[in-house]
Amino acid sequence: MNRRHWPTALAVLAAAILVWYLLYSQALVRELRKDAEVHSRIVVRVYSGLSDPDMEPLATLLGLSGEIQRLRIPIVYADQDGVPAFWVNLPFEAAQGDTADMIRVMKYSDRLARQNPPLTEQGLGTIYFGDPPSVERLRWVPLLQVGALVALLATLASVIRHNVRTERERIWAAMARESAHQMATPLSSLAGWVEILRLPEEDREGMATLPAVAGEMEADLDRLEKVARRFEWIGRPVQTESVDVRTLLRLLERYVRVRLPQLGRGVSLEVDIPEGMPAVQGNAILLEWALENLVKNALDALAGAGGRICIEAEALGERRVEIRVTDDGPGVSATVRTTLFEPGVSTKKGGWGVGLSLARRIVEDVHAGKLRLEPSEKGARFVMQLPAVPEPADAGRLRGRGVGLYGGSA
Structure with missing residues (x-):
């Protein structure tokens, strides 16, 4: 069997076991109800014999004997000398007076004694008894x-x-x-x-x-080196440092603007970065990667229709920096909003659903930040919050977080 079919096969097996267990439990319930019915018949016969002086004792005893047999409890009665005198409901046939059968019944009596302590009646003998079938099944x-x-x-x-x-x-x-x-x-x-x-x-x-060609080729080579360094971080501990937000977003703006004619015809890009933005504690290469994925997601949403993409940054006090990537496209369907950041979930046809998942992992697992999709009247608004460079006393808390992309902690 192919390995990918194992979970299905095991699930079917577990379901079969549960169904069998339920049927088995119902069979036990029916068995106990039958035993309760037989006990009730015995009680009725006893009280009928005691209350009716005209009833023959022998008939009453024969009736009780029949009800006892219906209980299917194995019983062996031995006289004071230990010789079996009467037995009922044994799992084999045995004739009274046959030496071999008598020996077999005596051996079976020893087995019953190991199962339940025998009852000794003064002046009568010993009673060996076993468990009813319902008890055997309950075990x-x-x-x-x-x-x-x-x-x-x-x-x-x-x-x-x-x-x-x-x-x-x-x-x-x-x-x-x-x-x-x-x-x-x-x-x-x-x-x-x-x-x-x-x-x-x-x-x-x-x-x-x-010289211009050489400069452009150098920029492309730098881009290739940056891409290679991005994938080097996968599965490895990520070292963080102070990252200037203005420089990070300006580099992202330059990269996007150069490619807008090919990637997003009719799309305008607005970047708003106020002066005095505090630096964030992070890895510039990975943060740029995460932001690129957000921008590419916006470009995909605006593909063919045109529109506007806005990148904004804002300091939230002294400890947090917020970066927002907003577009005025069709927005995100309510059916995928809760699973948008999960691997394999994509809003575009043929998409692999890795960009937003990777962006969230970079922001939250590597940088101890937050990435969320906020409600908006039109389009989509992704909000990224990152920790600002801490005070000297707290610097060691975030520096060198040992977390690798898709690789756990180091």
Whole structure:
């Protein structure tokens, strides 16, 4: 059987065990009700014999004997010499007077004595008795309960492991696609500049000068290096430092504006960064990555229709900095608002659902911040809160947080 079918098979097995347990319990209930009915008949026969002086004692005893047999309790009565004189409801046939059968009944009496202490009547003999079938079946109930619980726990653990493994594989596949996507832009740009350099000098008239081409190629190489460094942090401890918010957002603005003609025709970008913004404690490479994902999400929402993207920053006291990325697009459907940041959830067709999940992990797990989608009248508003650079006495609290992207704590 394929491993991916194991959780389903185990779930079916656990369900079958539970169904069987319920049927078994109902059978026990019916058995106990039958025993209660027989006991009631015995009581009625006893009281009828005591209250009716005309009733023959022998008939009463025969009636009681029949009811006792219906209880199916194995009983062996032995006389004062230990010789079986009467037995009923034994699991085998035995004839009175047959030596082999008598020996067999005596051995069975010893088995009953180990099961329940025998009753000794003065001047009469000893009574050996066993358990009714309902009691025998009740002994299995705790084992069935434990077995069903173990099966359910095993099923749950297997399903969780399978889901975690599937989610991890989906995340890594999405990360691989994300890395290819991020590298494709600077690589295609470099390929374009190389084609320009290959042109004869006379054909390059009116195009960018060699120093300008070299500068653009250097920028693309820097971009490739930055992308490579981003993915180096996956699964490794992330070191943080003081990050200037204005510089971070201006670099993001430059990156987005250059690509707006290709990525978002008809989209305008507004950036509002007040003077005197405090620095944040973080990793500039990863924070820029998270912000890029928010901006790309807004560009996807405005694709084909145009609109406005606004990036704002605001200091919240001395300890927090808030960065908002807002667009005036169609907004986020209510059906995915609660799961928008989960891996694999995407609002666009063909999306892998890794960008917002990665952004939240960067902000919350690595930087001890918060990332949320706030209600807005139109479009979508993502709000990121980050800790400002702490006072010297608190500096050690946030510096060097040992948390890796999709890699746990170090």
